[in-house]
Amino acid sequence: MIKLFQPPPSFNAANASPFCIKLEVLLKMAKLPYEIVIEGDPRKGPTGKIPFVEIDGKLIGDSGLIQNLLEAERGVNFHENLTDEQKAISLAFTRLIEEHLYWVLVYSRWMEDENWLVLKSAFFGQLPIPLRWILPNVIKKQVLKNMIGHGIARHDKTTIYQMAGENLTAIAGFLDDKPYAFGDQANTLDATLYGLLSAIIDADMNSELKTAALSHDNLVNYTSRMREEFFPEL
Numbered sequence: 001m002i003k004l005f006q007p008p009p010s011f012n013a014a015n016a017s018p019f020c021i022k023l024e025v026l027l028k029m030a031k032l033p034y035e036i037v038i039e040g041d042p043r044k045g046p047t048g049k050i051p052f053v054e055i056d057g058k059l060i061g062d063s064g065l066i067q068n069l070l071e072a073e074r075g076v077n078f079h080e081n082l083t084d085e086q087k088a089i090s091l092a093f094t095r096l097i098e099e100h101l102y103w104v105l106v107y108s109r110w111m112e113d114e115n116w117l118v119l120k121s122a123f124f125g126q127l128p129i130p131l132r133w134i135l136p137n138v139i140k141k142q143v144l145k146n147m148i149g150h151g152i153a154r155h156d157k158t159t160i161y162q163m164a165g166e167n168l169t170a171i172a173g174f175l176d177d178k179p180y181a182f183g184d185q186a187n188t189l190d191a192t193l194y195g196l197l198s199a200i201i202d203a204d205m206n207s208e209l210k211t212a213a214l215s216h217d218n219l220v221n222y223t224s225r226m227r228e229e230f231f232p233e234l
Contacts, residue, residue, distance in 0.1 A: 003054040005039040011203035020051045022195035023063045030076040078188035090189040103152040104164040108207035115205045161208040172216035194226040
């Protein structure tokens with residue numbers, strides 16, 4: 001049995017982390033039995049991040065590496081029936097989503113005052129005093145440092161959301177009216193797309209990022225379909 005370590009559902013989405021959503025969708029796509037272990041401390045994972053899994057007694061982190069392991073050792077093919085061109089497109093959009101658009105999501109949650117209050121309460125509200133007063137701002141400063149290191153936080157707010165809007169327009173244009181990224185069968189790109197789009201559209205936080213996503217009806221409809229298929233209990 002695969003053990004999936006991740007925080008509990010939050011913000012009206014399957015998880016606060018789009019990577020947790022992505023990984024759980026992949027496990028469901030592969031029809032592999034798994035058990036969710038609620039874990040909110042990323043330091044317990046092998047890469048210092050959540051999600052991570054335990055397979056055959058070994059801890060593995062990073063959703064992409066876990067996906068590769070499932071394909072190599074469990075005989076799963078998340079790119080079944082895709083051409084080489086489609087595989088290249090899948091990789092390109094995955095990089096766009098996980099290496100750029102994701103960081104705008106982080107910015108919208110941690111740097112927008114209204115969303116920061118929601119996030120702070122959800123992530124740190126149960127900590128004892130004085131940690132509840134001290135730790136949130138310490139971690140927020142680290143998150144900002146990470147965003148500056150990435151480069152996204154070196155831009156002003158208007159530019160950040162403008163670039164995100166361009167990303168979302170590209171995704172909407174690619175999806176068009178298709179049920180899934182590449183036709184009638186969900187694959188790894190759909191897990192990645194849904195994880196990020198759900199974190200934007202389903203989460204009960206407002207920002208210019210969410211407004212931009214909601215302006216594309218096909219992204220809203222796609223997110224709703226994926227949610228009904230993979231998380232009908234929500």
